[in-house]
Every structure is written in structure tokens, then in C-alpha cells.
Amino acid sequence: MVDLAALSENLALGFSVALSWEALFYAMIGVTLGTFVGVLPGVGTMSAIAMLLPLTFLMEPALAIIMLAGIYYGGAYGGSTASILLNLPGTPSSAVTCLDGYPMARNGRAGVALFVTTIASFAGSIMGLMLLALVAPPLAQFALQFRSPEYFSLMVLGLMAAAILASSSPFRSLASVVLGLLLGVVGIDMLSGTSRFTFGWPTLFDGLPLVAVVIGLFGVPELIANVRSGNYQRPQAVRMRDMLPSRDDWKRIRPAMLRGGSIGAFFGALPGTGGMIASFMAYAVEKRVSRTPARFGKGAIEGVAAPETANNSAVQTAFIPTLTLGIPGDPVMALMLGALMIHGITPGTALITSNPDIFWGLIVSFLVGNVMLLLLNIPLINLWIRVLSIPRQILFPAITAFVCIGVYSVNLAVADIVVLMVFGLLGYALMLLRFQTAPLVLGLILGPMMEENLRRSLLISRGDPMVFLERPISATFLGLAGLLLVWLVVSEIRRRRQLRAT
Amino acid sequence: MHDGPAARGALLTGRLMERLRRLFSLADLVAGALVLALGVFTLYEASGYARGSMANIGPGFFPGLLGMLLVACGIGIILVEGTRDRSAALPRPEIRAALATVAALGLFALLIERAGLAPAVMATTYAASYATTTVTPLFRFVTASGVTIVCVLVFPIALGLPMRIVTW
Numbered sequence: 139m140v141d142l143a144a145l146s147e148n149l150a151l152g153f154s155v156a157l158s159w160e161a162l163f164y165a166m167i168g169v170t171l172g173t174f175v176g177v178l179p180g181v182g183t184m185s186a187i188a189m190l191l192p193l194t195f196l197m198e199p200a201l202a203i204i205m206l207a208g209i210y211y212g213g214a215y216g217g218s219t220a221s222i223l224l225n226l227p228g229t230p231s232s233a234v235t236c237l238d239g240y241p242m243a244r245n246g247r248a249g250v251a252l253f254v255t256t257i258a259s260f261a262g263s264i265m266g267l268m269l270l271a272l273v274a275p276p277l278a279q280f281a282l283q284f285r286s287p288e289y290f291s292l293m294v295l296g297l298m299a300a301a302i303l304a305s306s307s308p309f310r311s312l313a314s315v316v317l318g319l320l321l322g323v324v325g326i327d328m329l330s331g332t333s334r335f336t337f338g339w340p341t342l343f344d345g346l347p348l349v350a351v352v353i354g355l356f357g358v359p360e361l362i363a364n365v366r367s368g369n370y371q372r373p374q375a376v377r378m379r380d381m382l383p384s385r386d387d388w389k390r391i392r393p394a395m396l397r398g399g400s401i402g403a404f405f406g407a408l409p410g411t412g413g414m415i416a417s418f419m420a421y422a423v424e425k426r427v428s429r430t431p432a433r434f435g436k437g438a439i440e441g442v443a444a445p446e447t448a449n450n451s452a453v454q455t456a457f458i459p460t461l462t463l464g465i466p467g468d469p470v471m472a473l474m475l476g477a478l479m480i481h482g483i484t485p486g487t488a489l490i491t492s493n494p495d496i497f498w499g500l501i502v503s504f505l506v507g508n509v510m511l512l513l514l515n516i517p518l519i520n521l522w523i524r525v526l527s528i529p530r531q532i533l534f535p536a537i538t539a540f541v542c543i544g545v546y547s548v549n550l551a552v553a554d555i556v557v558l559m560v561f562g563l564l565g566y567a568l569m570l571l572r573f574q575t576a577p578l579v580l581g582l583i584l585g586p587m588m589e590e591n592l593r594r595s596l597l598i599s600r601g602d603p604m605v606f607l608e609r610p611i612s613a614t615f616l617g618l619a620g621l622l623l624v625w626l627v628v629s630e631i632r633r634r635r636q637l638r639a640t
Numbered sequence: 641m642h643d644g645p646a647a648r649g650a651l652l653t654g655r656l657m658e659r660l661r662r663l664f665s666l667a668d669l670v671a672g673a674l675v676l677a678l679g680v681f682t683l684y685e686a687s688g689y690a691r692g693s694m695a696n697i698g699p700g701f702f703p704g705l706l707g708m709l710l711v712a713c714g715i716g717i718i719l720v721e722g723t724r725d726r727s728a729a730l731p732r733p734e735i736r737a738a739l740a741t742v743a744a745l746g747l748f749a750l751l752i753e754r755a756g757l758a759p760a761v762m763a764t765t766y767a768a769s770y771a772t773t774t775v776t777p778l779f780r781f782v783t784a785s786g787v788t789i790v791c792v793l794v795f796p797i798a799l800g801l802p803m804r805i806v807t808w
Binding site: 323 | 695720757
């Protein structure tokens, strides 16, 4: 089933691209920066990618993506450091690691926890990468049959999955998604020339500035919320010797990693869901299959290994729909998609055939990057600890300044800073009212695509909306979305019945 | 008089409010109401754009669809999520940090083109440091200066971003 000869040929091509000095250099910068950003609570990988995006305009596309991708999966390594040491997640997907990581640190096992997260992250990445290399080409072949209705339905499925699976408040997440879609509508409609939702402001004619909106919605609220919170204890340096897990630990870690990695690979590949939901699910599954579930929450090492494997695996497989179908696997991928398009690469079924060097170069670069991360992170653990010790009173203003400069540098427009302010406040308000902002970014980037595909589908079917259900692949996607809705209703009913019983 | 009609009316309203408050949590009510309002606004705006036909949808079609979805979500939030977690209250907003951040961003917007990168960063960092209360003005000044120096070295000089450091 897997054409090994073709695969090895492709990998060879990939190695030739990824092992050039520039590629290695940018991969190194990307992963180090990504880990650094992941370690810092308050600045997420999304903000970092958004800020560095303008700097990559002058770079060669493959190198730019190698670096940005490095930030992305590097972040998945660093995020757990703050979770374990400070009980504050550095990235959203490492929130689950707080649950058992922080108790482990309090029991004096911080070194082991940190070591395990690095190993688990690497294992997860490799699992995800293998899937990417194996599944992407046949998937791209399959997707050649996709037309507008299929793309539209797949996006509907992805957005619904993002809304329903990612949080316990599906209506809020759905509202987030729709708000994102709406924000994507802002600007002059290409086809009719009508300016929509611009209220006469010329800056909005081209649509909302992406970087300003994303950082406003994500970075600013994180900053505001975290400037005071958290127990402010200085984390202590760990010794190399203290980091190795015991044999008993290893016995628990191995199956946890396998389970976590598979769960992560699945959720990463599903458009709309990503590392966050993957790590959460992996933790839940691990607890359910454990013979001693009471240990969870008090420092169970599987509770650290499984989610970390899951979120790294998801991070790699998120590239599958992004590169093969052009539909982002999660909100950060959505940004990466934007980055690819800015560089003139249209991801989609054509990418693997028209730019095989870019595709396979990326895959091998991910492999190289993960190896770099594995080798770097173990000795650098103490460095990250020291970074986390920088007092917040210095860190917070500094980050605010960097954010301003980063956003301004995209278009050199003061208007972008105003957008940043407005969306920063909006993002904070949404956070207070307990809305998820990640689905919003997904909606923002998918919005124009969805509308275009909707329009085209209806044009081809001459106004018949049943076209989405008449085509089998499209119907399957919509059917799955419908199943999600059913699952939602059922679990809500069950939940209320349980509450009433107590 | 304690049992006149006015007093009885007030008592009944009070009881009604109590019942309502126990049925719906405030956070969800506010959230749902905002989403609903946004949905209505969207529908209103979208009605001003051409709807087009089913075969050839116009610019108002998609936004109209979204508006309807928002209204549905707003209702959903109030009815479904609002009747769930009765103990959920609005989290305490970090007003000081929020104001400091807004001020910081605003100052940057004002100064970056009128005064240049260095003054803008100086002002931004200084304002942002007001988010924390435990530091002295001297600390704020030193931090602001330090960050300004770093930014000037990194962004325009090392990375070559086209920004004027100081404009007269």
C-alpha cells in the first residue's frame, strides 16, 4: 500500500532541501525561539508567528515556513516548562500538563517531569511526522476529487468540530467561530465591489489587518490576565542527575506515550481541532484506562507523558489538512496558511505535485527540528528556568513594547495599533465572559474561503442548496457535522440528568 | 405603610428578580445578550447589501446567514448555558492592568510616527509598568530605558526594520 521506493525518493529530495546550511540555521532559530516563546506565559506561539511573519516577507518561502513551523512545534516543547514549574501554562495546549506536572514539581520531581515532557514531545512529534509522510500524498490524491461543495462542507465540519469538541460551552465557541467568519467578511467584496462592515473607514477596505487582530485577541488578554496571577515562587535549578525517570516510571510512560500519540495524531489531522483538545483527551483517556486513577492530579507521570505526546503529535499532523487540502488543522495552522499564501504558495492538492521540494523539504525539516529540540532542551532546561525567573514587572512592559513594534512593522500603519487596542479590549472582554478566542481565528481565516466556495457551489448547482447533500463526499462531511450536533445534544441531556440525580 | 400596594409591588419584583437570578447566571446572560445584539446588528447591516438570488448570491447573503447564526447562538447561550452552572460568576477583571495596557498601546500609536521609535517605546513601557503596583517610579524609568535600548538595537538596527528612531 505504501510505495516505499517513491517514499525514499521523496525523502531524499527532502533531505537535500532541509540539510542546507540556511535551512538548518532558520530551523534552529525557529525552534529555539518557539521553545522560548512557549516557555513564557503570556506570549503564545500564535503571537510569535504573527509577529515574525512580516520579517519573513523577504525570505525564500521554504525557509520562511521552516522557521515559522519551527516556532510552532518548538512552542509545544516549551509550554510545559511553565506548567510544571509555575502552574501557569506557557501555551494553551500545555494547560493539562499543570494537573500532574505541578504536583510532581512540588514533590521534588520537577527534573523528571521536565525530562519526560521533552522525551514525550519528541516521541509524539515523530509519530505525527510519520503519519504526515505516509498519509499526506494519498490524501492529496483523494482530494483531487474535491470541488467547491466538498471544500465548503469540510470547512463546516472543521468549524463545528472546533466549536463543539474544544470547549464545554459549545454555543459560545460557535458564536466565536461565527464572529470570526463575520470579521473575515469586513472589507470590500471582490465580486460586487460593495464595501461591507467598513463604516466608511478606508483602512478597513482591504479587510482587517490579520496580525493586529490575532495578537490583540490572543496576546493582549493573556498579558493583562497574567500580570499578577500565579504563585510567584522562584523556580529552582535542577541537576542533570535528578532528571532521569526510574524503571517504574518508564514502564508507565511507554504505553502512555503510545496512546497519547495516537489520540494526538487523530485530533491534529481533523481540521478545526488541534493540540489543546488532543492533550485534554489524552489525559482523560489515560485516567480512564489506568488501574489507579486516584494517582492522577497528585503527580502521576502518565498524566504528564500522555498529553505532551498528544499535543506534539497533533502539532505535526495538523500540517496534513493544511498542506494537502489547504484547510487549516488548527488556528495556528490557519495563520501558517496565511503565511504560505503571502509567500505565493497555495497549499492544496497541487502542492505535493507542483512543489515537491517544498513539501518534502518541510517534512524532513520538521524531523531535523525535532531532533534539535530534543538535544537542545535537555541541557537548556536550566536556562528556561532562569528565564521564567525574570520578574513580571520587567517582562510585562517589555513584551507590551515588543508587541507594539511587531504589529506596527507589518504595514507601518498607526491604524494597526488602533486595531490592536480595540481587539485587545475585545479579546479581554471575551476572555472574561468565558469565550474561546481560538475558534475565532479559525473563522477569520476560513471566512473568505467559505463564502467563495458557497457561492461557487450554488452557482454551479444553479441555486440548488441540495448540492451539498447530493455529492457523496460532501454529504459525508455534513453528516459527520450532524453527528457532532447529535453528540452535543445527547451529552447535554445526560449531563443534566446526572446533575438532577445528585 | 409597610403593606400598601406600592410596597407589595416592590416585594413581588424583588422575588421575581431573585427567581430570575437563580435561573440564569449573570455571565451567561450578559454573554448571550451581547451575541444576540451583535446578531441583530449584523442582520440590519446585511440587509443593506444586495441579497442576490440563490444561484448567484450577493454580498448580503453570507453576512445575513451569519447574523441569523449569531442570534441563534445568543439565544442558545442564554437558554442552554445560562441554565447550567448556577454558581458561575463573572471573574474579577484586572482593571488596572487593562487600563495600563490600553494607555501603553495608545501612547505608542500617538508617538511612533510623531516622535519616533525610542520615545514611543519609552512611553509605552513606562505606561505598561503601571499594571503592577509594587514598584517605584525609578524602577519604572530604569526598566523603560532598558527596554528602549534593547528595542532600538534589535529592531531598526539589527533587523533593519524601517522605523525612525527619533523624529524631530
